Amino acid sequence: MRFSLTLLFITIFCSKLWANFAPPVNDELANAINISNTTGFCSEDAAYNNLEATSSSMYNKPMSWMAIGKDVWFKFTATKYDVNISVSGAVNSGSPNTLINPLIALYTFETGSTGISELIGSSSTSSNVTSFYKGALIPGQVYYVRVSATNDATGNFKFCLDNYFPPMQPGQDCGTVSILCSKETFTQLNVTGTGSNRNESAGTCLGTESNSAWYMFKASKAGSFTFVITPTVTTNDIDWIFYDLGINGDCSMVNASNAIRCAAGSGVTCTPSYYKTGLSMTETDLTEASGCPAGQNGFVKYVDLVEGHTYAILIDNFSSGNNGFTLEFGGDAD
Template identity: 70%
Template sequence: MRYSLILFLLVIQNVSAFGKFTPPINDELINAINITNTSAYCSGDAEFNNLEATPSNYNKSLNWSAVGKDVWYKFTASKFDVNISVSGKIDANSTNTLIGPLVALYSYDPASNSIAEQPGTLATSNNVISLYKGALTVGQVYYIRVSAANDATGTFKLCIDNYFPPIQPGQDCGTFSVLCTKETFTQLNVTGSGANNHESAGTCLGTESNSAWYMFKASVPGDFTFVITPTVTTNDIDWVFYDLGLNGDCSKINAANAIRCASGSGVTCSPSYYKTGLSMTETDLTEALGCPAGQNGFVKYVELQQDHVYAILIDNFSGGIMVLP
């Protein structure tokens, strides 16, 4: 009886006087949930929802067919670019339940109680939608509006990455982008293989499809990991990690200097995977093409040597957007 009584009390706390479930606290813009840490922030799976939400009085987003059951979030820009993603039910095992998520970004003028949409670049795949927007004003508050097609409701995961973008990388090593910090960033439109699509010859990758080159110099020794996350979760990301030694340059790019490599076809494997990178828990140094048993997209971490120059070739076999910390 005690358990039943507690359960009953928990239920009635979420019911209004009219017998209906109450809308979420962030049902309206004025009560938007504030996200304070937006450097590679991600909520938990199914942490947020639009269950029992009501349509806002503001017009629908430019890319939406209707307002739907929308909810609101906000953040204060500390850097120039932002990538926002909303993940709904991506597979049968997902704890997220939202189908057809939608997202939009706004600025708000409290004096006139008006909002101005900030159009960006949208990408959708398998109940995940991402929005990229550049040229944010540092210190300004921006509002994120989440809804779904066909008035759908459910639970979802929200990710926000507010970052300073690196210089656009080239498709060949000679036009690499220098990485100066360990901050996460989003790279858009990874298309084309450059003038030489065989710079990865002899590695697990072989031929490049849609490549981006990055380079950095280790200021101190230490264990190094990274994760590459395609925003379009059906994209197949491959990569090669090179140790170019002291004062290395692109003339030293060859298979002998490729100390880590991953080119598995995770999105077509069973079980499937789409994230890839270096991990502190893996022991293999390379992952081959296709779906060999035991591959999961991650290989062993690298022990960086001070003052050595390292290069990362990232190849998006599918083309699209990726996130790299």
């Protein structure tokens, strides 16, 4: 009897000891904790941790991380276009959160595919609170959030997630287009969100918009027309569409059949890489597809403007980060 009681105590002690050293339930992507309330969700302090977590080495290190560290996983189904995610660690000496220098990465995963795909967003860290932003999410798509920390740090943390529609800004849709009155070079300081309709570009080389700005003008003089778009951050991927809307054209004429030029190549990730894009007097192609097809360089053939026709330019920053671009015009048309 004494032996049985001793064995029972040992079993209970070992079970508690094992529980203390067991990895978190969301240690692997397959067991990611689902966040069902995606509107302004915030957990309690110290609700989650990566204590005794293992490194998910079967998936590549995120591009901005020095190492994988002790990572854990969350997931959510997008219902809106933009998401802000934050992980709060040890913000001060009295905080119940203990994680130091949290890291966040975002992914999509398709069953039967080759694995997960990292989505590049913008991230910032201050006082052991890391925030991550990504726009152009697809409603209905499941996204996976990877949380770790630098230097293999482990600890408790608070997890927040807000999936939302970005506020409207002038020029994000054709209906709020900016009118160009001259060929003067200008800089759009930032471009964030897609307005109320991210599918105005449907059927073109662009597909759907990510962070868009619309411009419109009427040709007062026929002739050749060129432009160069230079992102303010040269690692950003700029895409665009040029529409001929005809005599007295307006936004009702925006469709794929009136998209006479289009460029959506992923120049900043191609070899050789490029970041400038536009219309050129020396190119002969009329469109450039997404990705890195051979021979693409970001530029397509110039346009011969017709006097009295209305033209529209949709410029889309595929990259996140609220960055803009400079637009410079050329040619002898006005």
